[in-house]
Amino acid sequence: MGNARVKYSVIIPTYNREPLLAEALQSVQDALPDCSEVIVVNDGPAFEQPTRDLMATLGAISVKTKGGLGAGAARNIGADHARGQWLLFLDDDDLIAIGYWQAVARYIEAHLQSATLAYGFCQASPQSDRAEMQRVAAARTSFHIQPHETASLKPKLAGLGVGFWVSKALFQMVGGINTELRTNEDTDFCLKLLSAGARCHHTPAHGAVIFQGDHGTDAASSTTKRYGPAQRARYFKHIVDTQAEILATDSTAEAWLWKPYLKMAARSGGMEGYHHLRTAKGLTVRRKRLLATYWAGWRILASLDLR
Template sequence: MSQVRPEISVVIPLYNKGPYVGATLQSVLDQTFGNYEVVVVDDGSTDDGLQTVKLFTDARIKVVSQANQGVSSARNHGVRQAQAPFIAFLDADDLWQPTYLQEMLGFIQQYPNCGLYIAAHKVAEKNKVQDPDKGLPNGLVPDYFKAELDHKITRLSSTVVPRAVCEKVGCFPMGMVSGEDTYFCGKVAIAHPVAFLNKPLVIYNQQYSGLSTRSFKGDACAESWCDLYQPGQYYQNELVAVKALKAGIRFALSMHRDQSRIIEKKTAYTTLFRKKWRYLYFLNRVPTAFIVLYKKIKPLLAK
């Protein structure tokens, strides 16, 4: 008997998420829609996360391992392994409501030929779960970049993408320290329509964002946010600016001022993020001793 081809592939990158990945996988197995596969890409974990995954015996779960190369590499590997025409991305510490896949596939039928299908999400913080912004209606998004600036709709765990689109846009930038998911979605949105389902079907775990560990690291990828700048596209360019400025600040704090000054120059047009641009301008001109001192005291201030 021939195997039934899955309708959707769930790609889960795994790196040291041992305390969370069991609940994440269980939220997939609890789905009301069953014709899916799960591709877990272990990115060289050093905790017990991989062992936790292997306790699940469901035949739909496939585990592949690689040496640690970062989340973009893990997601790209998962896309290559996927067999279904649609990819549902899920981080190893986030959760889906039981109807997520069923409702997203129905949404795809309602709005065919889109590049991104995004559901609303809740945010889990230390002591509470925050409801999503309710300002964006269901359906096709007139301007993805304005929607992202106004409502922060992009969480990869609440996003489904046709596999052909992933392959066409080149998937995720390896070596981008932060924002690689939004960068990928931005590339897709430039070339394809985006549909948004205003129903909170995903819980994003902000308790383990890892942002504090990346503050002083510059990107090591060939891609740059500034590459997505297009003349005359106001909201697109403002999103490019804020994301590029964050990268520029990391470059400045990691003593890579050649790169940070390039970003400073290329984002001087911004009107929405002048304060952040001025901060980068300041960092590029203060003595390096100030940066060294700041890097030493910042962890103490966070305590």
């Protein structure tokens, strides 16, 4: 990675996934631009010796949390330790395509050197087979990055594992990732970026390979699967409430985010979701009726245990 001043910081939060982390780290090496560092934030048990040896060989920096803080908090800690002007995120069970980060760096240096209100991401290839993931990540691809010109919000919202990058100044401006949200914190984060006036940049090609297979143990499973509908409903409600101003600019995106909230609220029982919908400001009467029908459908399915 050289001794030049660090400009790009790759941040990988990890929890109980050392074999998968090793593959993620190897993929980063084939995508890393000059003047970079790699920061692994370990939110789980201490690494075994083979993992420590690999990180030393690759020159990656290891940061240990007190454990169990969640991916959002781990990413914030990584950002605090980052020396780069640009933060590049990768999940520990995913792979980054060869050359992708290098293409992002070229784009930044050509178009965004003086910009701070910028973030971006790429298309991702979902895979359940690790060997196929390696093949897809190793394929030579041309990456053409471009600004998102649409006024719609939804195309500008993405998970932090899909080759996501953001200026450190912007990350700090919005206060980082909300650590109270253990799921869908990436949606909340993107909405905060857009509320701050950020411009989204998109890569249509597949720059990330997302693992959708078996993680082997419950401890290593998807974070989303660890939380029931009541907790997830609370997370969605928080996003709907706190991001109401930016969501009001795009009724389609607003309804899109209300739907998973109402689904989880219906599955958890009670009338809270419906009452929240009735008193919500900004939604048209027609939109409320459609969403109420959606909520009622999930209530029926929940009562029949068909959810």
